[in-house]
Amino acid sequence: MLNCQKHLFNLSEDVTYLNCATMSPFLQSVERIGIENLKRKTNPQHIESHHFFTDRKILKERFAALIGAPDPDSVSIIPSVSYGIATVTKNIPFNKGDEIIVLEDQFPSNIYAWKQVEQEKEISITTILAPPLSEGRGKLWNERLIEAISNRTKVVAIPQVHWSDGTFFDLKAIRKKLNEFGAYLIIDGTQSIGAIPFSIPDIAPDALICGGYKWMLGAYGLGMAYYSERFYQGSPLEDNWINHKGSEDFTNLASYNPEFKPKATRFDVGESSNFILVPMLAEAIQQIIDWRPERIQDYCRDITADGIKSLRDHGYFIEDPDFRAQHLFGIFCTGKRSMKEIKQILTLENIKVSFRGQSIRISPHLYNTRADIEKLVNCFI
Numbered sequence: 508m509l510n511c512q513k514h515l516f517n518l519s520e521d522v523t524y525l526n527c528a529t530m531s532p533f534l535q536s537v538e539r540i541g542i543e544n545l546k547r548k549t550n551p552q553h554i555e556s557h558h559f560f561t562d563r564k565i566l567k568e569r570f571a572a573l574i575g576a577p578d579p580d581s582v583s584i585i586p587s588v589s590y591g592i593a594t595v596t597k598n599i600p601f602n603k604g605d606e607i608i609v610l611e612d613q614f615p616s617n618i619y620a621w622k623q624v625e626q627e628k629e630i631s632i633t634t635i636l637a638p639p640l641s642e643g644r645g646k647l648w649n650e651r652l653i654e655a656i657s658n659r660t661k662v663v664a665i666p667q668v669h670w671s672d673g674t675f676f677d678l679k680a681i682r683k684k685l686n687e688f689g690a691y692l693i694i695d696g697t698q699s700i701g702a703i704p705f706s707i708p709d710i711a712p713d714a715l716i717c718g719g720y721k722w723m724l725g726a727y728g729l730g731m732a733y734y735s736e737r738f739y740q741g742s743p744l745e746d747n748w749i750n751h752k753g754s755e756d757f758t759n760l761a762s763y764n765p766e767f768k769p770k771a772t773r774f775d776v777g778e779s780s781n782f783i784l785v786p787m788l789a790e791a792i793q794q795i796i797d798w799r800p801e802r803i804q805d806y807c808r809d810i811t812a813d814g815i816k817s818l819r820d821h822g823y824f825i826e827d828p829d830f831r832a833q834h835l836f837g838i839f840c841t842g843k844r845s846m847k848e849i850k851q852i853l854t855l856e857n858i859k860v861s862f863r864g865q866s867i868r869i870s871p872h873l874y875n876t877r878a879d880i881e882k883l884v885n886c887f888i
């Protein structure tokens with residue numbers, strides 16, 4: 508079991524920060540690398556041609572290692588989840604009548620692009636509704652999703668962990684059913700990758716799109732995506748100089764080469780060499796690899812178990828641990844206090860969480876302790 512890692516961060520002592528699902532704090536090492544690289548451009552002669560390639564290669568290698576992707580060329584550097592999803596919607600050959608399956612109250616960056624496809628291509632979107640707040644909700648939600656998959660289904664576009672209440676979706680089982688129909692599995696991994704183990708060979712998604720500033724502990728403005736070989740002949744949202752073959756030879760850039768670099772490299776965003784954000788995210792991912800995501804789950808389970816039991820005993824609905832993440836869970840105000848009352852108390856106590864729909868979202872990390880959770884629980888009971 509890992510020990511608390513708060514010493515690696517610079518969080519203020521007067522705050523109880525339980526809100527990594529909104530924005531992670533920087534590791535000290537990541538902040539340091541960011542500042543060093545920001546300053547490099549004060550004297551730009553220190554930025555040489557090879558720097559356009561070296562750090563992004565390291566970042567891709569580390570992200571590939573984190574998600575178990577065998578090949579760093581199967582991953583791309585993206586600025587946002589919406590960008591990664593737009594790449595996907597542009598490159599799936601839709602037919603009239605196709606169905607896309609999503610979940611109720613999914614994050615908008617994995618919804619709006621599908622709605623656009625719905626309008627343009629005469630396909631339909633099926634939303635799998637969340638079951639009522641009672642025992643077995645997460646299990647039932649998974650079952651409803653799997654039952655809904657049919658020969659009409661072209662795409663299931665969902666998160667691994669629901670952003671507002673932490674419900675966990677069994678991607679392996681979903682993939683298995685999708686394989687019967689050759690459908691696409693598109694995952695928004697923003698609320699899980701970095702905190703939960705993931706294996707590309709086991710789950711075989713067609714795309715895994717991740718924002719970098721939450722559980723991957725990077726800066727805002729940079730994320731990572733994996734694309735399967737179904738997309739390797741695809742057309743990127745933009746053509747930039749670096750995703751074309753031959754870009755390493757600066758003297759010859761104007762001998763335009765129409766061929767893209769292999770695999771998912773073609774989907775890298777323009778200016779993907781980002782000299783500040785790329786090495787920051789690479790450093791953060793290395794720390795996560797060293798910690799190991801399964802140990803982050805174990806740690807969060809350990810510090811939250813007693814508190815969650817107490818909240819459940821006091822009548823608050825929280826999903827069963829087998830069907831939710833350990834690092835992100837929603838507390839539904841079915842207990843003594845209303846959401847409004849709790850919000851006021853949390854503000855007074857300087858406890859940072861977030862309010863998403865009907866759920867109070869709690870998202871601890873390795874810098875939190877059992878005492879933080881006790882303090883939180885006391886605001887509810």
Ligand SMILES: Cc1ncc(COP(=O)(O)O)c(C=O)c1O
Nearest residue numbers: 587588589614616670697698718
């Ligand atoms: C599940 C999920 N996906 C994506 C995002 C961010 O999307 P984008 O990078 O398009 O701003 C968030 C932010 O809260 C999120 O919770």
